[in-house]
Amino acid sequence: MADDLKFSDFTRGEQIRIVALGARLAKRGLADDGTGNVYTDDLKARIERIEEAALRRKQKK
Numbered sequence: 001m002a003d004d005l006k007f008s009d010f011t012r013g014e015q016i017r018i019v020a021l022g023a024r025l026a027k028r029g030l031a032d033d034g035t036g037n038v039y040t041d042d043l044k045a046r047i048e049r050i051e052e053a054a055l056r057r058k059q060k061k
Contacts, residue, residue, distance in 0.1 A: 010054050021047050 025043050032038040
């Protein structure tokens with residue numbers, strides 16, 4: 001997460017989406033058989049887009 005963002009800076013919908021995506025990341029991590037070949041970059045990118053949107057909104061204020 002960006003250094004100058006707090007969880008309270010996100011809207012309620014963004015908070016729910018971040019928690020859900022984090023749970024999916026954890027689920028994929030648990031599904032790994034030790035090889036490290038689980039692809040999580042798509043979920044990380046979605047979380048980063050949410051963070052960028054919140055940061056743009058915060059900087060407008």
